[in-house]
Amino acid sequence: MVNIALLGLGTVGTGIVEILEKQNKGIQIKKILVNNLHKKRAVNIQPEILCTDFEEILNDNSIKIVVEVTSDMEKGYEYIRKSLECGKHVITASKAIVSKYFEELSQLAQNNEVAFLYEASVGGGIPVLKPLKEELEINEVLEIQGILNGTSNYILSRMVEEGMDYSSALKIAQDLGYAEADPSADVDGHDTLRKLRILGTLGLQGKILEEDILLNGISNITAFDIEQIKGMNSTVKLVGEVKNLGNAFTATVQPTIIHKNSYLANVNMAFNAINIKGNHVGDINFYGPGAGKLPTASAVLTDVMDVVNNTYRKKNPLGKRQLKNANHKIQGKFYLRVPNRKELLEQLDMVADQMISSKEHTAIVTKEVSFMALMDFVEGFGLKKEEYFLGRIFK
């Protein structure tokens, strides 16, 4: 029997308790750290295993594995750091903590000869980080693309399928619990960005920080844009992408227009998908539930079993490559919708390859252009974020 401690008993923590109740896997939850000992819980728990003091867990030498599922980034980080330092294995579901403290915590785990695992932090239930680490033994990763945020994907899917406008789709997502009251972390792309920071840093074996990633969310997309995109036989997804350029990288999170016959175009609703291109293996793709109580709990518990079975990878998975940010080199074709302003329309053929609509708004497909030059063009007319929409056209 292996004793573990849970830090937090929210959605994912509850899922972990539920699964372990049904399975006899030689795992015992010895302590659960909570804020409130007396709150009513959705699962049956012996009251004596609840505690409010993390030190109780830290000082219990019979607890070998700490599972961090709080939703408090700074406290969670402290708990993880202290647990690793005192020789406990740590598993977390928090992309925010992994993204912010990736290098430090990975090194700390190695120094203390314990596991630091975080499969659930990217792609929810989808097994992707462990397969990625394994592919890296044999492959150089050339690029990674991911639909990494279920909320944005749900909103875009409803807009595309039903011609709904953004605010109606967001409202439904909120009513169904897919989106939070303040949806900005999801729709502005911060959540995708954190997951891309993790995938990219692992995949390219060099540090790619949050601030290295060009960020453009979905909140200014309109039903008009969706209509034009559908007319292009395409759909739109919020995609995080890193590309390996040798000693440099590009990293972006942006609305991406994908031909509807492509595999990624058919990743709908709250599902996530991640594509990894290795120099030997080629393109491999992982698809599944990007969030949810039981899928996320299942991913956390596969990490726990990796420690219990002693099959986890012992060395620090992060590489030491020094990579330059080459986002200024990004080129491509883009969908651009701008307001019908005379001075802008007069100069549009500097960037336009194809006019799609010139009715309520003007929508074009650009020539192959530099992304930075395109932004300069748009911002040169003093357009505010909410006045235009820009989506990259995939491949």
Added chain:
Amino acid sequence: MVNIALLGLGTVGTGIVEILEKQNKGIQIKKILVNNLHKKRAVNIQPEILCTDFEEILNDNSIKIVVEVTSDMEKGYEYIRKSLECGKHVITASKAIVSKYFEELSQLAQNNEVAFLYEASVGGGIPVLKPLKEELEINEVLEIQGILNGTSNYILSRMVEEGMDYSSALKIAQDLGYAEADPSADVDGHDTLRKLRILGTLGLQGKILEEDILLNGISNITAFDIEQIKGMNSTVKLVGEVKNLGNAFTATVQPTIIHKNSYLANVNMAFNAINIKGNHVGDINFYGPGAGKLPTASAVLTDVMDVVNNTYRKKNPLGKRQLKNANHKIQGKFYLRVPNRKELLEQLDMVADQMISSKEHTAIVTKEVSFMALMDFVEGFGLKKEEYFLGRIFK
């Protein structure tokens, strides 16, 4: 440095040599078993590491890992058995050997406390068997579907995209090296069946043998059928499927008609995809190159690294569940094309829900029917295999 031996230097063996030439992973190929010492090879190899006598490898105690990539099932099996018995780890890419000797070799590896790994045997380069084994720690697998044969998928993709007939598409697949001169193992579904036997036996944790699987290939599909299927806003794929019915299972390999907006419908050309439904994690899906020199070699080498890093799973992954074959219970809706024969057409409304075409041939969508009853109906008219086409309609 870990010494390995390669058994065979065909396509996959050559790929392994190529990758290891470029990577310094602490692996040295000490011996390569070949049939002909003097054949010209596509890779540079020191002649002294080639040998024609397996006993040389078996008796070399410095060789810890044997990589079986012969294309000889019976010899390959003998080599694997002897290697495991003398305490060497074994990795194979052969689905035929794994399918035929799965239980025996898995047990033998456990008895001798060595690894027996075969990631490349299903889905080529796609990491799927290891993730499946890991999900099984936390999940009961409810069902598995797979597009597991690149050749069939290539032929069907060309037929659907270009309205080509079966024999032209087969000819192209042969010219491009996707299909062999005798394509029957691929197009009649035997290759898919072996992979499904492996996936199903692992996934359901009980023995599902090749002969337990209902088999129906693609070789009698025609351009007429493709036209009708496209008219249904669908495409057709050769799908292997196992379902978990508690103490029983169904297992089929059959042409499957899939709505074109679905994820599996967009797995095209020689790509493979596998969907696994776990009771906790939900649907997770793996997609990638199902064959090919470097993808397959990459999968073999991730297994090798799993042994080198000592992160492979030590226990026999096969379960002991006693499962009954419940294929007689299979029900569903089917696409059926039959010749325009009066006595048959008169009775067709016993099974038909919807008439699709009654021109050159008659094509219908059936009611929800028992598969066995439908086969009885068809065979009751004395129709031979090549006179009709039957495809299950997915979901």
